[in-house]
Amino acid sequence: xxxxxxxxxxxYEFAAxxxxxxxxxxxxxxxxxxxxxxLSAVPGPVRQAVVxxxxxxxxxxxxxxxxxxSYEPELATELPALLNLLFGNVSMMSGVRxxxxxxxxxxxxxxxxxAFGIEGIRRLSGAHRRPLLxxxxxxxxxxxxxxxxxxxxxxxxxxxIVKDDHGLGEQSYAAFADRVERCSEAVRKAxxxxxxxxxxxxxxxxxxxxxEERLEKVRAxxxxxxxxxxxxxxxxxxxxxxARGEVAILAHPSFSGAYMQRSHxxxxxxxxxxxxxxxxxxxxxxxxxxxxxxxxxxxxxxIALNLRVPWGDLRPAFPVAGGGVDxxxxxxxxERYGTDLVLLVSSSLxxxxxxxxxxxxxxxxxxxxx
Amino acid sequence: xxxxxxxxxxxYEFAAxxxxxxxxxxxxxxxxxxxxxxLSAVPGPVRQAVVxxxxxxxxxxxxxxxxxxSYEPELATELPALLNLLFGNVSMMSGVRxxxxxxxxxxxxxxxxxAFGIEGIRRLSGAHRRPLLxxxxxxxxxxxxxxxxxxxxxxxxxxxIVKDDHGLGEQSYAAFADRVERCSEAVRKAxxxxxxxxxxxxxxxxxxxxxEERLEKVRAxxxxxxxxxxxxxxxxxxxxxxARGEVAILAHPSFSGAYMQRSHxxxxxxxxxxxxxxxxxxxxxxxxxxxxxxxxxxxxxxIALNLRVPWGDLRPAFPVAGGGVDxxxxxxxxERYGTDLVLLVSSSLxxxxxxxxxxxxxxxxxxxxx
Numbered sequence: 045x046x047x048x049x050x051x052x053x054x055x056y057e058f059a060a061x062x063x064x065x066x067x068x069x070x071x072x073x074x075x076x077x078x079x080x081x082x083l084s085a086v087p088g089p090v091r092q093a094v095v096x097x098x099x100x101x102x103x104x105x106x107x108x109x110x111x112x113x114s115y116e117p118e119l120a121t122e123l124p125a126l127l128n129l130l131f132g133n134v135s136m137m138s139g140v141r142x143x144x145x146x147x148x149x150x151x152x153x154x155x156x157x158x159a160f161g162i163e164g165i166r167r168l169s170g171a172h173r174r175p176l177l178x179x180x181x182x183x184x185x186x187x188x189x190x191x192x193x194x195x196x197x198x199x200x201x202x203x204x205i206v207k208d209d210h211g212l213g214e215q216s217y218a219a220f221a222d223r224v225e226r227c228s229e230a231v232r233k234a235x236x237x238x239x240x241x242x243x244x245x246x247x248x249x250x251x252x253x254x255x256e257e258r259l260e261k262v263r264a265x266x267x268x269x270x271x272x273x274x275x276x277x278x279x280x281x282x283x284x285x286x287a288r289g290e291v292a293i294l295a296h297p298s299f300s301g302a303y304m305q306r307s308h309x310x311x312x313x314x315x316x317x318x319x320x321x322x323x324x325x326x327x328x329x330x331x332x333x334x335x336x337x338x339x340x341x342x343x344x345x346x347i348a349l350n351l352r353v354p355w356g357d358l359r360p361a362f363p364v365a366g367g368g369v370d371x372x373x374x375x376x377x378x379e380r381y382g383t384d385l386v387l388l389v390s391s392s393l394x395x396x397x398x399x400x401x402x403x404x405x406x407x408x409x410x411x412x413x414x
Numbered sequence: 415x416x417x418x419x420x421x422x423x424x425x426y427e428f429a430a431x432x433x434x435x436x437x438x439x440x441x442x443x444x445x446x447x448x449x450x451x452x453l454s455a456v457p458g459p460v461r462q463a464v465v466x467x468x469x470x471x472x473x474x475x476x477x478x479x480x481x482x483x484s485y486e487p488e489l490a491t492e493l494p495a496l497l498n499l500l501f502g503n504v505s506m507m508s509g510v511r512x513x514x515x516x517x518x519x520x521x522x523x524x525x526x527x528x529a530f531g532i533e534g535i536r537r538l539s540g541a542h543r544r545p546l547l548x549x550x551x552x553x554x555x556x557x558x559x560x561x562x563x564x565x566x567x568x569x570x571x572x573x574x575i576v577k578d579d580h581g582l583g584e585q586s587y588a589a590f591a592d593r594v595e596r597c598s599e600a601v602r603k604a605x606x607x608x609x610x611x612x613x614x615x616x617x618x619x620x621x622x623x624x625x626e627e628r629l630e631k632v633r634a635x636x637x638x639x640x641x642x643x644x645x646x647x648x649x650x651x652x653x654x655x656x657a658r659g660e661v662a663i664l665a666h667p668s669f670s671g672a673y674m675q676r677s678h679x680x681x682x683x684x685x686x687x688x689x690x691x692x693x694x695x696x697x698x699x700x701x702x703x704x705x706x707x708x709x710x711x712x713x714x715x716x717i718a719l720n721l722r723v724p725w726g727d728l729r730p731a732f733p734v735a736g737g738g739v740d741x742x743x744x745x746x747x748x749e750r751y752g753t754d755l756v757l758l759v760s761s762s763l764x765x766x767x768x769x770x771x772x773x774x775x776x777x778x779x780x781x782x783x784x
Contacts, residue, residue, distance in 0.1 A: 076706070079553035080581060085764040090555035094587075118585050119554060122621035124646035125583045128668050132580070132646070135671030136701050136737070138708045183449035184489060185460035210502070211450060213495045215488050217464075251492035252650045276494035276502070278648015280622045298498050301505030302672050302679040309672040331506050336446070338508045367506070394455040 051097075051114035052151065054130050055144040057104050058111070059307070066109035070098045073140065074113050076133045094119060110143065117151050123280045123323075126151075131310055142310045145318065152356040159289030160269075160326040161359025162352070162384050168268050168292060169204045170241040174413035175383050177202070177406060178294075178364065180390040181227065182209035188218035192226035197400050199234030199242035202407025205386065206231055207271050208247035210296045214254065220246075221261045228265035245269040245294055249276050259290070268292060274320060275299040286324025294364060294386075295325035301337075312343040317350025320361075327362035327386055332377070335368025336391075348381045362386045371396075371406045383413050421484040422521065423469070424500050425514040429677070430479050433471070440468045440481035443510065446503045448489065464489060480513065487521050493650045493693075496521075501680055512680045515688065522726040529659030530639075530696040531729025532722070532754050538638050538662060539574045540611040544783035545753050547572070547776060548664075548734060550760040551597065552579035558588035562596035567770050569604035569612035572777025575756065576601055577641050578617035580666045584624065590616075591631045598635035615639040615664055619646050629660070638662060644690060645669040656694025664734060664756075665695035674713075682713040687720025690731075697732035697756055702747070705738025706761075718751050732756045741766075741776045753783050 056073055060066035074096030079086050083095070096113040104110035120126035131142045147155075158164070166172055181194040191212075198206045206227070214220045224246045231244040246262055248255060248270040255277075262270060269292035274282040276299050286293055297316060303309040310319075312330065320328045328351055331337035333344045348363035365377055366388030374387055389406060396402040426443055430436035444466030449456050456465070466483040474480035490496035501512045517525075528534070536542055551564040561582075568576045576597070584590045594616045601614040616632055618625060618640040625647075632640060639662035644652040646669050656663055667686060673679040680689075682700065690698045698721055701707035703714045718733035735747055736758030744757055759776060766772040 078581065079555070080579060081552055081761045082765040085769075086553055087556070090553060094553065094555035118587070119581070121584055122624070124619050124621065124643070125581075127646055128581065128619070128643065131672075132643070132668035133671070133707075135669050136667065136674070136707045136709075137671070182451055183456055183460060183464065185449070185464035186457070209450060211448065211489070211495075211498065214491055217488070249494050249498070251494065252648075253654060254492070273494070273498065273502070276497055276650075278622075278651050280646075281648050281651055284623060297506065298502035299505050301503070301507070302501075302675070304506070305672070305675060305678060308675060337503075337506045339506075391451045395452040399455075 050148045052117050052120060053146040054113050054142060056111050057108055057141045057143045059107055059139045060109050061107060066101055070101055070111035073134055074098060077129055117148055123283055139307050141308055142314055144314050149356060155322050156287040156324055157322060157358030158324055158326045158361045159286060160292040162362050165292050165326055165362060169243055171204055173383060175378050175385040175387055175410050176204040177410045178205040178207055178386050178388045179203045179393060180207050180209045184211040184215060185217050188222040188226045191218055191223055192230040195227040195244060196230035196234050198403055199231040200238060201400050201403035203242060203403055205243050205245055207245040210247055210249060210271055210273055210298055212247050213250050220258055224261050224265045228267055243268060245271050247271040249273045252281060271296055273298040274323060279323060283323040292326045294327045294329060295320045296329050313346030313350045317347040321351050325361050327364045329364040329366050329388060331367030332365040332369050337367045352384055364388050371402055374406055374409050378413060420518045422487050422490060423516040424483050424512060425480060427474050427478055427480050427511045427513045429477055429509045431477060436471055436479035440471055443504055444468060444483050447499055487518055493653055509677050511678055512684055514684050525692050526657040526694055527692060527728030528694055528696045528731045529656060530662040532732050535662050535696055535732060539613055541574055543753060545748050545755040545757055545780050546574040547780045548575040548577055548756050548758045549573045549763060550577050550579045554581040554585060555587050558592040558596045561588055561593055562600040565597040565614060566600035566604050568773055569601040570608060571770050571773035573612060573773055575613050575615055577615040580617055580619060580641055580643055580668055582617050583620050590628055594631050594635045598637055613638060615641050617641040619643045622651060641666055643668040644693060649693060653693040662696045664697045664699060665690045666699050683716030683720045687717040691721050695731050697734045699734040699736045699758060701737030702735040702739050707737050722754055734758050741772055744776055744779050748783060
C-alpha cells in the first residue's frame with residue numbers, strides 16, 4: 045500500500061451484485077465518511093481535497109467486494125476523528141466491514157502505542173522466551189480474603205500473571221482498595237516461597253472519576269500492570285492513560301464484540317489486533333477459537349499476527365488467548381501462535397477438582413518453552 | 415416489571431430451536447455476564463447472590479426467544495460496570511440482542527440524565543410548543559468564513575439550531591477557535607436581523623485532552639449547546655461531562671451503528687433511546703426511516719418513545735430525526751413523532767438549487783405548529 049503512503053487507508057468489505065454496484069457503494073462510503081452531503085453541492089476544490097478516494101476495488105468472494113478507500117489525514121488529527129473517519133456513519137450502514145486500515149507515518153508517529161509491549165512485560169515477569177501463563181481470580185461475590193487466597197494459590201502454582209476477573213470492580217463484596225492490597229500481598233508471599241516473580245494485575249476498569257484514586261492504590265500495592273477494557277473506559281481516555289506508561293495494560297474485549305460480526309463491523313484483527321495496539325495495549329485478550337465464543341481460527345491468527353508484526357515504531361504487544369482455553373491444549377496453542385503469547389486459562393482450571401494441581405501442571409508445561 | 419424492582423433487568427432476544435434450548439442459552443448468558451466460570455466451582459452463597467436470574471422466558475417470533483434476566487445491582491455501581499453487566503461478554507456471542515434494560519430506582523437516581531432536556535432546549539430557543547428545525551453546516555474542507563456564511567444563511571432562513579457537521583473537528587481548513595467564533599457571530603448577526611433566537615451548536619467531539627480548552631472557546635463565543643458523539647468520546651466521560659450541565663448536548667450516533675444490528679447488539683431504542691438519555695443527552699440524533707440508512711420505522715418510533723417517556727426523575731430528551739430527512743416530508747414526520755421533535759434537515763436542503771429558499775420554506779412550515 046506504499047503508493048498511497050501519505051493518506052489514511054481503509055479497507056472495506058461489503059456485498060454487491062456486480063462491479064458497477066460495488067463501485068456505487070464504495071463511492072457512497074467515501075462520501076458518507078467525509079462530506080456527508082450531495083456531491084453536487086460540494087465546491088470543486090473541497091471535493092478534490094476531502095472526499096475519500098477509491099484506490100482499489102476487487103472481488104472478495106461470492107457477491108462480496110473489497111474497496112480500499114484513502115482519506116486525507118487532515119480529517120483525522122485526533123483519535124475520535126480517526127474513529128469517525130474509519131467507521132463513524134458507516135457503522136449505521138448494513139453489511140459493511142472495516143477489514144483493515146493503515147495510517148501514514150506522520151500520523152502513526154502521533155500514537156505512543158504499547159509503553160511496555162512484549163519486551164516490557166517479559167522484563168517485569170522475568171520470563172524471557174517462553175509463553176506466559178495468566179489466570180483470573182473470580183468470581184465476583186467472593187471476599188477480598190477469598191480472592192487473595194486464590195491469587196496466592198495461582199502464584200504458588202507458577203502462574204505468571206494473576207489478574208482480576210473483569211467483572212471485579214468496586215463492589216461491597218471485596219472493596220477495590222482492600223482487594224488490591226490483599227491480593228498483591230498474597231502474590232508477594234507466594235513469590236517469597238517459590239523464588240519466582242508472579243505479577244498481580246488488578247482491574248482498573250471503572251468510573252473515570254475514580255481512576256486516579258484507584259491507581260494510587262495500585263501503585264501503593266506495588267502492582268506493575270492492570271486490566272483495562274478499552275470499550276468500557278472509552279478509547280481516547282484509554283489511549284491517554286496508556287501513553288503515561290505507568291503500568292502495563294492488558295486490554296479486555298468486553299463490550300467490543302458487536303463490532304466483530306461476520307459481515308458488518310470491524311474485523312477482529314483490525315479492532316483488537318491493530319486499534320487496541322495502536323492505543324497502547326501491552327497485551328490484548330481475545331476470545332480464542334474452540335472456546336466459549338463463536339470465533340474463527342483465521343481471525344485469531346490474524347489478531348496474533350497484527351499485534352506482533354513490525355508497525356512503525358510501535359512496540360509489539362502480546363496476544364492473550366482466552367475465553368475458554370482448555371489447559372490440556374496448551375501445547376497446541378503455543379505451537380500455533382508461537383512463544384510470544386500469553387495463555388489466559390481460568391475456567392478449565394477451576395473446573396478441575398484440584399485446580400492448584402492443574403495450574404501447577406500447566407505452568408510446568410509452559411515453562412518448558414524457555 | 416415492578417416485581418423485580420430492586421434488581422437490574424436486562425431483556426435479551428436470541429435464537430433457539432425450542433424452550434429447553436432457549437433456557438440453556440439464557441442460563442449461559444446469566445453465567446457469562448456474572449461469574450463467568452463453571453457454576454460447579456462457584457461457592458453456593460456466591461452463586462445465590464450474584465449469578466443472573468432468569469425471570470421470564472417467552473417466544474419472540476420464529477425460533478427467537480426473549481429472556482428477562484435480573485442482576486444484583488451491587489455488580490454495577492459504576493457506568494462501565496453496568497455496560498459490562500448488560501452487554502460486556504455477551505457482545506462476543508452470536509445472535510444476542512439486548513432489547514431493553516431497566517434500573518432499580520436507587521441506581522437510576524445516581525444518573526443525572528439530561529441537564530436541559532426538552533424544556534431546557536425549548537427555553538434556549540424560545541420555541542415553546544412546536545418542533546425545532548436543525549441544520550448542519552458542512553462539508554469539512556470549507557473555511558471558517560464559508561462555514562460562518564452557511565450558519566448565517568440557515569439562521570436567517572429560520573433554522574432554530576445550526577450545528578457543526580460531526581466531521582468538523584480541529585482541522586487546518588477551519589480551526590476550531592476561529593470557526594466557533596465566526597459561526598456564533600454569524601448566527602447572532604442573523605438573529606439581530608430576524609429578531610429570532612437561532613442557536614449555534616459547535617461539535618465538541620474530539621480529543622479529551624483538548625476539550626476544556628475548546629469548551630472555554632465555546633463559552634466565550636456564547637454558545638449554549640454542543641454536538642457530542644458518545645461512542646467517540648467514551649460513555650463514562652460523556653456522562654461526567656453532561657452532568658456538569660454547562661451546555662446542552664445533542665448526541666450523535668457515529669460509531670454506534672455496529673451495536674444496532676437486526677439480530678445482535680443493542681436495540682436502537684435501548685442504546686439511543688435509553689442509554690444515551692440516561693447518560694445526559696438533551697437531544698439524540700438518530701438515522702430516520704426512509705433516509706440514507708437502513709433503519710426500520712418501528713425502531714425510530716421506539717427511540718422517540720423512550721427518549722420522552724416518564725423514567726424516574728430523568729428529564730425527557732428530544733428525538734432528533736436525521737440521516738437524510740427529506741424537507742418535503744416534514745409534516746409527515748411531525749405528525750408521526752409529535753411536536754416534541756427536532757427535525758435535522760441538511761442534505762435535502764443543500765441539494766436544492768436555492769437552499770436558503772428551501773430552508774426558509776421548511777422553517778415556515780415547522781413554525782405553523784407553535
